[in-house]
Amino acid sequence: MDANAEENRESRKRGEGRVSSRYAAGRHGTAASGRRDRVVREAVRAGRVGSEHLVAGFVDTxxxxxxxxxxxxxxxxxxxxxxxxxxxxxxxxxxxxxxxxxxxxxxxxxxxxxxxxxxxxxxxxxxxxxxxxxxxxxxxxxxxxxxxxxxxxxxxxxxxxxxxxxxxxxxxxxxxxxxxxxxxxxxxxxxxxxxxxxxxxxxxxxxxxxxxxxxxxxxxxxxxxxxxxxxxxxxxxxxxxxxxxxxxxxxxxxxxxxxxxxxxxxxxxxxxxxxxxxxxxxxxxxxxxxxxxxxxxxxxxxxxxxxxxLLAKNGFIAARVEYVKDAGSRRIAITHAGAQIATRTVFMPDAWPLRVSAFDADGRPKHGRPLVQDIAGPCCFAGDVVAHGRELPELRPDDLVVLHDTGAYYFSTPWAYNSLPRPAVHGFTVTDDGTVHFATVRGAQSLDEVVAESGLAHRDALLGLPAPAVPARALH
CATH class of the missing domain: 3.20.20.10 (Alanine racemase)
Structure with a gap:
């Protein structure tokens, strides 16, 4: 395990961690965590993440x-x-x-x-x-x-x-x-x-x-x-x-x-x-x-x-929890943020660990007794787990999880595994009075766009190729 992964494990034991040097200096008037909490709450209220938009990326301009x-x-x-x-x-x-x-x-x-x-x-x-x-x-x-x-x-x-x-x-x-x-x-x-x-x-x-x-x-x-x-x-x-x-x-x-x-x-x-x-x-x-x-x-x-x-700490991913289950005495939260947008973390978790925070369905930070939980994604393979064995307030269906420090290389370059659509990305700013303003960076990909991208315009192309007189054996 590298030093970064070990440091991250120790940080999880301590909790959320320290305040960003930039925001602690009062540059935007609030601590980074409080600012982020406000943005998550407003994003839910504005319908940018939740029951209709199951996962989204956010950029702090x-x-x-x-x-x-x-x-x-x-x-x-x-x-x-x-x-x-x-x-x-x-x-x-x-x-x-x-x-x-x-x-x-x-x-x-x-x-x-x-x-x-x-x-x-x-x-x-x-x-x-x-x-x-x-x-x-x-x-x-x-x-x-x-x-x-x-x-x-x-x-x-x-x-x-x-x-x-x-x-x-x-x-x-x-x-x-x-x-x-x-x-x-x-x-x-x-x-x-x-x-x-x-x-x-x-x-x-x-x-x-x-x-x-x-x-x-x-x-x-x-x-x-x-x-x-x-x-x-x-x-x-x-x-x-x-x-x-x-x-x-x-x-x-x-x-x-x-x-x-x-x-x-x-x-x-x-x-x-x-x-x-x-x-x-x-x-x-x-x-x-x-x-x-x-x-x-x-x-x-x-x-x-x-x-x-320049970008990692200026972005985060928010995703809805769809189901919660137990397996082998371990609680697992199935969310809509997995390998399709956290590819490196899923395949190299020790090298690319991410912090996770828990929010309720209204976008408010969850509190309560910590429970060891796995945070899994929607991809159809067993390794699609973003965070293993994290102590978080108990997650329930319709809650939200936030993946921190994902402003670079995560939601901007998603992986199209399982034909999962690309998530929407929103920029935000927070004015001195605490008001959050959003702007769309990239709209969520529709299922129609997924199908079109996968070759719909050429749907019958293979059927038009000449058929052999004798069926060919499968290639090996």
Whole structure:
């Protein structure tokens, strides 16, 4: 079990946890938990979750703006383009909010690039990362003036062949500093055998990178990303230090500062144990200043690519309890929030634990003697359990559960298992007088839309194929 999971278990024994540093400071006038409770109650009253809408996601727009402000203030006057990793919340209104906050956008597919453009990001504020860019994707990015980070030397040669002389796109090369693994292997991208970037410690790789820059005066950026959840600050800072030192070596070898910017990725871990924001962006910058002091002397413009840390604590999922049952002396609450929107938590519960709170059917926090309960989802497989053995006030049918810290990677990118429809997502703000205001981010998917998406327009297509004279045996 990793340290994050153990910390979360201890937090559950203590109860709800501490107050978020942002809200405790009085930025919005109430503690985070009290604010959230008010929003849940108003969401039920407004019919945004309950008997008609069984599960929904909620985004705190005040919190998003505050997180962006914290990020900017932590970097001070350093020349930085802060981009948001679109995969963390691939919802156009959320991306639009971040663009309005002055953020750029990091994208990793044609779909994410289309979303970023639709949300209003200027091409010069977009960075395209992907280990599998096609020629068409590269051509489009170069035509638009979107920045690209080549994942490998073969891709760099492809960009070289496609790049027009007057392209406005900044082009970088991603390297893998191979500094090691965090506590979640799947989230660690600077391992010895990572699929990302040019592996710097492999034989001859460093020399090949230096030569690639020498042959391409328009190649002006280095990119590295060590990982995200489960990666400690010293590991992240170590990877950035390796990248910085490589940039210094290349510029020194070429006799000119050809590399003018460093894309240092994102990856600040999120504390899922309680409402406290830790580590903070200030902690992150402090670790970088200690490990790589030259990073902030102004010679290199910086690019960041934070995602989860900006959104996770600024969102939650609310879902109705449909049934309650007992099995093997264990109480189980069957809810409408399961693997379809908490996929990572269901399949890797120790790595991605979530806090759960209990509310009654009117959206009021439940109290009373704690009872050990499993919080299960609606998916038709035995492992669809979001939380195992949690002590919560006894849940009953029509109650609600709230899954905390799910603003990133949860309701924004649902899994269509069992043809369960995508849930609605709502943004909210709370005014100084305590009034809650909602705005729809994404409407709930209808069953008609589910059927249409599954190929209804081609319903009889397979029947129109020529039938064999003799029935074919089933393929094995």
């Amino acid at each position: 005040d919190g998003v703006r505050a997180s962006v402000r914290d990020l900017r203030e932590s970097f001070g006057d350093a020349p930085v383009l802060h981009t948001f990793a679109a995969k963390a919340a691939s919802l156009v209104p959320v991306l639009r909010l971040l663009a309005d906050c002055g953020m750029g956008c990091e994208v990793a597919s044609p779909g994410e690039l289309r979303l970023a453009l639709a949300a209003g990001f200027e091409p010069s504020m977009i960075v395209l990362d992907s280990p599998a860019k096609t020629r068409e994707e590269i051509h489009q990015a170069l035509a638009l003036g979107v920045a690209l980070n080549a994942d490998n030397l073969d891709e760099l040669r492809r960009i070289h062949a496609l790049r027009p002389a007057d392209s406005a796109s900044v082009v970088g090369l991603r390297v893998n500093p191979q500094v090691g693994t965090g506590s979640i292997g799947a989230m660690s991208t600077a391992t010895a055998t990572s699929k990302f970037g040019v592996a710097l410690r492999d034989h001859g790789a460093r020399e090949s990178v230096v030569r690639a820059f020498a042959e391409r005066p328009w190649l002006t950026r280095l990119h590295a990303h060590v990982g995200s959840q489960g990666c400690p600050l010293d590991l992240i800072a170590g990877g950035i230090k390796e990248t910085y030192e490589l940039a210094e070596e290349i510029n020194r070898t070429l006799g000119v500062q050809q590399i003018t910017s460093l894309d240092i990725g994102g990856g600040l871990p999120v504390n899922f144990a309680d409402d406290t924001v830790r580590p903070t962006y200030a902690d992150y910058v402090g670790a970088l200043r200690a490990a790589v002091p030259g990073l902030f002397d102004g010679r290199y413009a910086l690019v960041t690519e934070f995602g989860r840390s």
